[in-house]
Each structure stands twice: as structure tokens, then as C-alpha cells.
Amino acid sequence: MRIKGATLLVALALAPAALTGCGGGGGGDGEAGGTINVFAASSLIEAFEEMKETFEEENPGAEVRLNFAGSSALLTQIQQGAPADVFASADEEKMNRALEDDLVQEPRDFVTNELAVIVPESNPAGIETLEDLADEGVTIVLAEEGVPVAEYTEDLLDNANSEYGEDFSERVLGNISSREVDVKAAANRVSLNEADATFVYESDITPDIEERVEIVEIPPDLNVVATYPIAVTTATTNEDLANRWKEFVLSEEGQGILEDWGFEPAR
Template identity: 50%
Template sequence: MALVFSLLAGGCGGGQASGGGSSSSSPAAEGSRTLTVFAAASLTNAFGQLAGDFQKEHPGVRVRNNFDASSTLATQIEQGAPADVFASADTQQMRILQKKGLIEGAPRVFAKNREVVIVPRSNPAHIRSFRDLAKPGVKLVLAAKDVPAAVYAMQILGKAARDPSYGSSFKKGVLSNIVSREQDVRAAANRVAVGDADATFCYASDVTPDIRNKVKVVEIPRTLNVVATYPIAVVKGSKNARLAREWVDLVTSQKGQRVLKKWGFMLVSSG
């Protein structure tokens, strides 16, 4: 009976869902030929496309994209999650991992982004300009406080507070309208797209084809906006370091830049 139980136990096991490739035929093959990329949620579409390109160029290799808030991903890597590459929506989360000795070499900046405000297509709160975010009764959602998109939003509001034409009362008014915090920027954008909220801060690249017809974009004044910087690096101890470096090379290549531009990102050389 002990022998039978042992054989049965050995035959049971679970798999993890892939974010960017087809499933592997065996756990052993997956462990040796799966490239695991931890990437900011805003990179979902661009990295999804690049994963397909990478797999075509590397037969037998599967790219597993894990998309989430950069802060969440950094914490998972700190706790020992098996990642080969980390792509963050800000430099702060990358620096945290660097200081802990978890990053191989110097990170490379591969994209930039800017924030916008989106509202539902029906615009029930009648938000027509950035100033309208401070109107009483606006239901504003934001990503969680340590998510880069929310950090950038606070920087924008801080600049507005120092601008005499807006003032500190504007920032206070906007913050008082926050009704919920979401796991990441894509979750916040989706809340607006389905009409559960009146507005949110998100990246320009988050206005993807699946929500483009469901929302309206309200531009943030250029003098108040900030540029989001995206670094990428190989995670130290990666079991697929060669493949990881090739992924970084693809993302930073002209081909990778074209894909990122297609999905709304600013090129590295952009200001």
C-alpha cells in the first residue's frame, strides 16, 4: 500500500498558467526551456506580442509573462519567486532589487510613458478638463499607493498644488474623491471602462483597443505631467540567463521599440 500511495503521489502535480505562450508538454521541459518574465501590468499587450516573436525565433522556448503592479512583482522576487527578467514601470522598484543584490548588471531603460485621465464614454460626472477632477462627488479610482502609476499621479498632484493656478485645495479636492484603490493600473482603467467609476489616472498606453471605444481621454497639462521611465534587467540567479539576456536585447532593439510604440509607449529617446 505504501508503494502504491507513493506512485500515485508522484503522478499528481499542478501547473502554472502562462501569460504569453503555449503550454509545455512536461514539467522537466518547462523548467529548462521556459523564460519567466515579470513585467508591469501596463506592458501586457506589448510584451504579449513580443513573447510570440521571441518564441518563433527560439523554437522549443516558452515565454511565461507574469503581469502585475511593479511593486508587487518586486516583492515576489525578493521573496524568492522564480523570475528570469524584471521589467518595471519605474526606477524605484528596480533600485530596491538592485540594493538587495537581486539584479544582474546594470538595468537598461527601454521605454517611457505619460499619464492621462480617462472617463467613461458617457462621462456621467461631466469631467471635461483636468480641473474637473476636484469637483465634489466625482468617483475617482486609483491604483494602490505603492504602484508606480499611483506614485506618478501623486507627483502630478504635487506639482499642481505648487502651481498658483491650481493650489493645494485642488490636490485636496482630488484626493477626497478617491473611492477605491485597485491592484494595478489596468484594474483601475477597467473600472472606468465598465462605468464603475467616473475617472482614473492611467498611462496613455493603457487606452488599448479593448477599452478605446468605452472611454474618453482627458489630457493632463504638460507642465504638470511627468514622464514614466521603464527599466529592464536580468534577475540574478536566473536559470535561463542566456535567454533572459536575449529577451532584454529584443525589447531594447529597433524591433522591440516598434512594438512598444505601436502599443502607445514613448521611445527611449523621447522627452
């Protein structure tokens, strides 16, 4: 992976009017230039910021405005009329809801991800295995309910009930001490030794996080696969440029950048 800074634009702090002022200026005239607003899951921050730089270099006159948040928050904003040109979700369920509401057109899966457990480098709770997360006194942080990583975590824990006892998932969820706005916030809490463990995507273990945490192995037969779809919205004001971005994400060049940041190809 490459070390790269990331700017998280907190979606819920942006009013639709403010977003309109900072994007949507391209119009649907078929030109390569103009501006698009890309609403993307927070786990895509590093990859999409690098892709933005490359895309803008290859498309003179184009500007990509990136808006990152949990997929559930992004979906809510789009449903409420926020001016998004492209939606990239961390799960298919949120995209399917957008499709049912006629908010997006022709979604395509573009990458997959798997879950990982991270603990602080000092590992004060002595967590060595997935099973240890159910121990009394362990403090776990997790993204808010409805955020894809939290839903994937519940699926994984349900899988683990057959391995560690039928109440395993209940005991682990009972150790959650706080809910964070998204997966990046949860990872940061653990990296700062403010909690004993959290569930993240493998791609979230970026170099700056990796040097401050330890990774606890999840048995492969218990893990789950997160599938990420992308789609141009039906309300886009620059459909040509939005489609160019979508195709870039799906291209060999775009897929290479995503792979560098820990994502796997869509299955």
C-alpha cells in the same frame, strides 16, 4: 495600436513552487532554448504578449512565461524568492530597490510613458478638465498605493497645485472611492462606468478601452514621464535566454512593437 487579447496572470495568486513548476527549465547551458519567467508591469501586457509570440518564433525551443502585476507586487515576489529570470518595472524606484538587494543585474531603461485621465464615454460627472477632478461628488478609482501609476499620479497632482490651488491634490485624492490592484483594473472600472475617472498610462488606452471612454487632456507642463527599466535577475536559471529576451526588448524590432502599443523610446 493593434487589437490583441491579453491574459493577466495575477502575481499574488502564484506561489513560488507553482512558478517553479511552470518555468526555469532551461538551465544555464548557453543554449537558445529553455524556459524563462518574465515578471513585467501590468501596463506591458499587450506589448509583451505580442513580443512573446515573435520572440518564440525567432528562437525555436524557447518558451517565455509572462507574469503580470503591479511593479510593487512583482518586486515583493522577487524579494521572497519567486523564480523570475527577467524583471521589467514601470518605474526606476522599484528597479533600484531590486538592484540594492542584489536581485537584478545591469538594468536598462527601455521605454517611457505619460499619464492620461479617462472618464466613461457617457461622462456622467461632466469632467472636461484636470481641474474638474477636484469637484465635490466626483468618484475616482486609482491603483493601490505603492503601484507606480499611483505614485506618478501624486507627483502630477503636486505639480498641479501651483495651477489650481495648494489644496488641489488633497481634494482630488479625497475623491478616491476605491484602490485597484493595478492600472489595468482601474481602467476597466471606468470603462464599465463604475467610476467617474482614473489616471492611466497613455499606453493603457488600447482599442477595446478607447471605444468605451473619453480622454481628458492633462496640460503637458503638469504631466510626468514614467521610465521603465528591464533587467535580468541574479537568480536566473537560464541567463543566456534571459539576456536574449532583454536584448530583444531593446532591439529595433522590440521597440517597434512597444511603439505600436503606445510607448515612447527611453529618453
